[in-house]
Amino acid sequence: MESSAENRPPMAAAMRWVSAATTVSLEMAIPAGVGVWLDKQFEMTPWLTVIGALLGLGTGMSHLLKIAGSPPGRQQTTTDREAEPDA
Numbered sequence: 569m570e571s572s573a574e575n576r577p578p579m580a581a582a583m584r585w586v587s588a589a590t591t592v593s594l595e596m597a598i599p600a601g602v603g604v605w606l607d608k609q610f611e612m613t614p615w616l617t618v619i620g621a622l623l624g625l626g627t628g629m630s631h632l633l634k635i636a637g638s639p640p641g642r643q644q645t646t647t648d649r650e651a652e653p654d655a
Contacts, residue, residue: 588635591631592628592631592632592635593628595624595627595628595631596624596625596627596628597624598624599620599621599623599624599627600617600620600621600624601620602620603616603617603618603619603620603621604616604617604620606620
């Protein structure tokens with residue numbers, strides 16, 4: 569028995585978006601933070617920070633586009649894509 573997006577309470581829908589926004593923001597911030605830390609360890613300022621920021625930006629934007637392209641109430645996973653027949 570699957571519950572559709574229309575049957576969910578508003579708080580559940582809000583928590584889904586809060587979770588997605590938090591995930592995307594952490595995907596962008598953590599690589600840059602690791603780059604800053606590595607720059608301090610290896611004294612390579614600012615190169616590892618720039619690489620981390622670009623990696624985080626790419627990862628976060630990729631995930632954000634995936635979320636924005638999925639229908640409301642459903643995010644397609646790898647197993648869902650594998651189960652779909654080719655058209």
